[in-house]
Amino acid sequence: MAEPGTEWWASESFWRKCAIFVTAFMALVLVLLTFHTLTVIAAGSEAGRVPAYSVINHRIGYEFDDERNHMVPVIGPVAPLFGEALDEEAARALVDHGKLTVQARNCMNCHTLLGNGAYYAPDLTKAWLDPGWGNEQARELLMTMFLKDPPANARTFGTGRRMPNPHLTDDEVRAVIAYLKWMSAIDTNGFPSGFTPLPQGDLRGDAS
Amino acid sequence: MTLGGINYHELSFAQRLSVKYFTVAMVLFLAQMLFGLLAGAQFLWPDFLFGVLDFNVNRMVHINAMVVWMLYGFIGSIFWLVEDESGVPLVGPRIAEATFWVLTLAVTVVVVVYLVVQSGPGNQWTLWLINEGREYIEAPRWADIGIVLCMVAIFYNVAGTFVAGRWSGISGVLVLDLIALAGLYLAGMFYTTNLPMDQYWWWWVIHLWVEATWEVLVGCIMAWGLIKTLGARRRIVTTWLYIEVALMFGSGILGLGHHYFWIGTPEYWLGIGGFFSALEPIPLVAMVVHAVYDAGRHSFRSNNHPALAWLIAHAFGNFLGAGVWGFMQTLPQINMYTHGTQWSSSHGHLAFFGAYTTIVVAFIYLAIQRLRGDVWMSAGMDGAWRWKWALALLHIGMVGMSIALLIAGYEQSFVERAVGGSTWQAYFAGQTQPWFVQAMWWRMAFGVLMTAGLVLLLVDFLRAGAQETRPIKSLALPQAAAAGG
Numbered sequence: 001m002a003e004p005g006t007e008w009w010a011s012e013s014f015w016r017k018c019a020i021f022v023t024a025f026m027a028l029v030l031v032l033l034t035f036h037t038l039t040v041i042a043a044g045s046e047a048g049r050v051p052a053y054s055v056i057n058h059r060i061g062y063e064f065d066d067e068r069n070h071m072v073p074v075i076g077p078v079a080p081l082f083g084e085a086l087d088e089e090a091a092r093a094l095v096d097h098g099k100l101t102v103q104a105r106n107c108m109n110c111h112t113l114l115g116n117g118a119y120y121a122p123d124l125t126k127a128w129l130d131p132g133w134g135n136e137q138a139r140e141l142l143m144t145m146f147l148k149d150p151p152a153n154a155r156t157f158g159t160g161r162r163m164p165n166p167h168l169t170d171d172e173v174r175a176v177i178a179y180l181k182w183m184s185a186i187d188t189n190g191f192p193s194g195f196t197p198l199p200q201g202d203l204r205g206d207a208s
Numbered sequence: 209m210t211l212g213g214i215n216y217h218e219l220s221f222a223q224r225l226s227v228k229y230f231t232v233a234m235v236l237f238l239a240q241m242l243f244g245l246l247a248g249a250q251f252l253w254p255d256f257l258f259g260v261l262d263f264n265v266n267r268m269v270h271i272n273a274m275v276v277w278m279l280y281g282f283i284g285s286i287f288w289l290v291e292d293e294s295g296v297p298l299v300g301p302r303i304a305e306a307t308f309w310v311l312t313l314a315v316t317v318v319v320v321v322y323l324v325v326q327s328g329p330g331n332q333w334t335l336w337l338i339n340e341g342r343e344y345i346e347a348p349r350w351a352d353i354g355i356v357l358c359m360v361a362i363f364y365n366v367a368g369t370f371v372a373g374r375w376s377g378i379s380g381v382l383v384l385d386l387i388a389l390a391g392l393y394l395a396g397m398f399y400t401t402n403l404p405m406d407q408y409w410w411w412w413v414i415h416l417w418v419e420a421t422w423e424v425l426v427g428c429i430m431a432w433g434l435i436k437t438l439g440a441r442r443r444i445v446t447t448w449l450y451i452e453v454a455l456m457f458g459s460g461i462l463g464l465g466h467h468y469f470w471i472g473t474p475e476y477w478l479g480i481g482g483f484f485s486a487l488e489p490i491p492l493v494a495m496v497v498h499a500v501y502d503a504g505r506h507s508f509r510s511n512n513h514p515a516l517a518w519l520i521a522h523a524f525g526n527f528l529g530a531g532v533w534g535f536m537q538t539l540p541q542i543n544m545y546t547h548g549t550q551w552s553s554s555h556g557h558l559a560f561f562g563a564y565t566t567i568v569v570a571f572i573y574l575a576i577q578r579l580r581g582d583v584w585m586s587a588g589m590d591g592a593w594r595w596k597w598a599l600a601l602l603h604i605g606m607v608g609m610s611i612a613l614l615i616a617g618y619e620q621s622f623v624e625r626a627v628g629g630s631t632w633q634a635y636f637a638g639q640t641q642p643w644f645v646q647a648m649w650w651r652m653a654f655g656v657l658m659t660a661g662l663v664l665l666l667v668d669f670l671r672a673g674a675q676e677t678r679p680i681k682s683l684a685l686p687q688a689a690a691a692g693g
């Protein structure tokens with residue numbers, strides 16, 4: 001149904017139909033993919049990409065996977081956060097409090113999480129595994145101290161760029177650390193590439 | 209109408225409302241720049257305002273002011289063209305007026321709370337009242353709900369006016385696109401503990417806004433603008449608009465996948481996201497071709513040179529900032545290293561400026577011409593140096609800043625990501641490299657240049673066409689010339 005003097009492929013009606021069809025088709029594909037992705041990324045789903053919240057009861061490692069050709073998180077033996085094992089619901093509540101705190105204090109306008117956010121401060125995706133904490137024994141204490149008073153524990157590597165004190169309560173500090181621990185166990189297809197974790201304890205044994 | 213005077217009261221109701229939207233937009237644009245300067249300065253002098261106005265607060269105001277002023281610019285443009293395009297007056301003037309004041313009041317309260325209260329305890333109340341802590345859409349939940357209600361009211365006015373009057377290809381696309389745009393905002397309005405889930409939906413808002421629905425919205429505005437500034441033929445412009453919609457949605461909807469490489473989402477997004485987002489520059493090339501073709505075909509004969517110049521800037525800026533700068537980092541093999549570095553910032557700046565600042569500025573020039581009683585606004589008008597210098601300073605500043613950030617991004621991807629593996633220490637190893645440090649200084653210098661350009665632009669908005677007494681030249685080209693050219 002081309003306008004007089006116009007080839008069908010240059011006509012308004014042809015392109016209107018194209019626009020409608022293409023948009024509807026692409027939107028449909030996106031919706032279908034979304035249904036699938038949402039089941040995969042549910043916390044603790046079988047796909048194992050996003051761990052259950054109770055993963056904070058375990059040692060979390062980071063190892064090279066030959067088949068996938070990049071680093072992947074490995075969930076090791078029991079090693080409860082702050083020495084206190086939590087059931088799934090209590091773990092979820094703790095991580096939830098951590099995430100709420102991170103949103104309420106607007107950490108993402110300085111830091112990136114999973115690479116998204118701001119570029120003024122280090123990426124926190126693998127903060128739990130960062131070699132900067134020295135070793136597994138010192139880590140919980142050092143993280144707590146740092147988050148309780150970042151300016152007093154500043155490192156800044158010669159930049160003078162300190163993190164301001166977010167004035168977290170003790171509960172908030174523990175929750176934030178739980179959130180960071182859980183986050184470090186998310187399978188991010190190898191991002192950030194080449195990340196070397198702090199010296200890791202046994203990842204295959206039965207108990208810590 | 210007095211030529212060169214202020215003819216505010218001769219404007220139609222909807223156009224007076226546009227002037228209000230544009231005014232607030234420009235105030236927020238200035239605020240955006242100032243808070244950008246503060247945030248940029250903190251890279252250079254980290255103790256500056258430390259503990260008072262921290263980087264995260266400045267950055268939040270910077271990017272929120274941007275999102276809001278651009279939306280104000282779009283709404284202003286839509287109110288400006290809705291009566292002309294539909295042929296009837298606005299259906300709900302009182303609602304439209306009230307919506308403007310409610311929305312503006314809400315925006316003011318949100319910004320004041322950002323600056324004064326800044327953050328709160330880690331619970332839902334903070335998310336409802338102070339800050340949601342999610343980049344670009346930090347506005348607290350109460351404001352989200354308010355914004356959605358205002359959008360419904362605006363939508364009622366726009367769609368209702370077209371229903372009461374006549375429909376066209378442009379208005380049809382516009383109305384459907386507005387539904388999608390407002391609907392997508394809902395995807396960013398809930399809380400979940402699950403971070404990958406959170407970011408999955410967050411990108412629906414951010415990506416499907418700027419790389420799909422906003423692009424099509426400005427496509428509609430551009431189409432109307434080309435008809436007005438150049439007298440381009442409606443059938444050709446509308447056909448182009450459909451082509452752009454097909455290409456934009458055809459690539460941009462699944463192009464969303466380029467944000468799903470590393471957030472815990474399944475591996476198939478590496479392929480889907482990489483492939484479709486790599487196609488996204490195609491519609492942007494098509495828009496350049498379209499604009500240049502139309503401008504050339506009408507021998508750049510325009511009655512509003514500043515508007516035409518900014519429309520052309522839009523076509524090129526969109527292509528370069530979104531198309532080229534986006535493409536550079538959109539394949540997963542590259543994005544693995546550039547993700548979340550100053551590359552993203554470089555691209556974010558050039559794309560938002562090139563695609564959206566330009567079109568809003570162009571439209572404001574169209575509005576000013578009418579406000580000044582349809583005066584002659586071409587190259588030779590009084591004080592034309594102002595708009596030319598403003599355009600030059602803003603562009604030199606933005607391009608310079610983006611190149612500085614790109615150099616910083618290259619360096620950061622290499623030193624922090626590829627070599628250092630993105631640890632705390634590697635991050636700072638990147639930040640202390642001389643090239644990075646110098647780039648931060650250049651960003652600042654170009655930012656100051658841009659701010660000067662913006663001040664000049666705002667002065668020009670107040671003065672353009674003021675001393676002019678020549679009337680607009682009718683543009684409707686003789687039909688034969690148009691058909692033959």
Ligand code: HEM
Pocket residue numbers: 115116117343418419466467485486488489526529530531533534535536537538539543546547548549552553555556557559560563
């Ligand atoms: C006008 C249109 C566009 C605008 C306004 C825009 C803006 C942005 C912004 C602001 C970001 C950073 C988001 C953040 O804060 O995390 C971003 C990221 C990104 N954009 Fe665009 N963009 C546009 C078009 C495009 C196009 C056409 C492509 C691809 C061809 C593209 C590719 C990307 C990629 C790959 C990222 C992710 C960067 C990363 O991994 O950190 N963009 N965009």
Ligand code: HEM
Pocket residue numbers: 117118119120240241242244245246247248249267270271274552553554556557560561565651652654655656658659
């Ligand atoms: C005076 C000029 C400006 C300065 C000094 C400036 C500075 C900054 C700074 C320091 C950031 C934070 C980047 C980071 O997290 O490391 C930022 C982010 C951002 N700015 Fe600007 N800015 C300016 C103008 C603009 C303009 C004109 C636009 C758009 C029209 C814009 C859009 C953005 C966007 C989209 C982001 C977020 C980028 C991302 O997350 O990838 N800025 N700006």
Ligand SMILES: [Fe+2]
Pocket residue numbers: 415419463464466467
């Ligand atoms: Fe995108």
